[in-house]
Amino acid sequence: MNKKDLRVVKTQNILYRTLLDLMKEKTFEEIKVSDICNQALVNRSTFYAHYNDKYELLAEFIQELKNSLIGELKKNKNISNTKEYYLEMIKLFLDHIEEKRESYLAIMIHNRNSITMDIIYDVLDHNITSHLQQDNSIDESPIPRSIIAKFYIGAVVNVGMEWLKDGKTYTKEDLILYFNYLIPNDLSHSV
Amino acid sequence: MNKKDLRVVKTQNILYRTLLDLMKEKTFEEIKVSDICNQALVNRSTFYAHYNDKYELLAEFIQELKNSLIGELKKNKNISNTKEYYLEMIKLFLDHIEEKRESYLAIMIHNRNSITMDIIYDVLDHNITSHLQQDNSIDESPIPRSIIAKFYIGAVVNVGMEWLKDGKTYTKEDLILYFNYLIPNDLSHSV
DNA sequence: ATAAATAAACTACATTTTGTATGTTATCTT
């Protein structure tokens, strides 16, 4: 297998990085291909040699975040159907958004919560929902599994995003403690 | 006070309506001012007589939804600091998204959850957070009020949006019942 | 019902941005 041409790696990195920087200043839509190229000191024709348009560059940006989150969540070795599993998931999720803080803030500031939410929901949804499928502790639940999943995913993500924006008023450990209170021992909510 | 010129009302309505229709087909960004005008049978120069750009039209669209939600939530006469208040809030919220279903679906399909979320979060956040300020039943809570608010708002909105997208697999009454299970009697989560 | 007001249509134009194509120069790989 051949190593990728250094020039290609360098150009793509710098374009990626420049997009990130520009998103701190303006909406993604306000960012023109020429803006990226000017700031990156890359010729515009070179840009088009790599991407068909700016949306492709953004897609790469998003995919990178998704992959990172997916990788992070895989670290969860807890296979129990208990609260511990979900709390561990949340911890890994917080680790991830903390690590990618710069990226998430960039897309949140000027692009509304939009893109962020979708990235995270996609991944978490897939993970949590599939786990819930096998969680027979909620067989007797009066609430459909999918609703339970949406409920807690929405809750955790919303708190997480606020935490990032707030500039970490609380420590990650604080947050996990709060979630420990907020999430019931019995996810099935059976009475 | 003079009545608004009929021509103006007519044109604005048709532009608004056309934007909504087009958003069912493509991304907001893919929609060109000329697309709107062609489909609306309105001259492009007329468009610019009303709005500086398509973003201004979208802003109006969003504002309309916000106002509608604000109006809906005001119907809550329950002033207690109990679970009833929050459940009533949720009911009104569900009424709202059901009524504005077409609009919400339009912005969700091609524009990712983005805009939707922001509209709703803004309004709900303002409402719930300010109510929580006066809720002294959670004075003793180990969890900050703002976190509690973000948690349940994210949860409810995420479930609500899924409900819309799913085409109402459950009735509104079902949903309210589920929320009744999912939301604890004691919001403070004190042990 | 008519006149004055004004919105909408029509037309034209300068500007920006996009996406593509082509030849040259610089850099990397083997």
Place this chain on the structure above:
DNA sequence: AAGATAACATACAAAATGTAGTTTATTTAT
């Protein structure tokens, strides 16, 4: 060191934007 190829420079056609000036049609107010 030679061949491969990425990046640069330049040019161009097409699309879309935003503005301006003129004419036509509709509405409001008398």
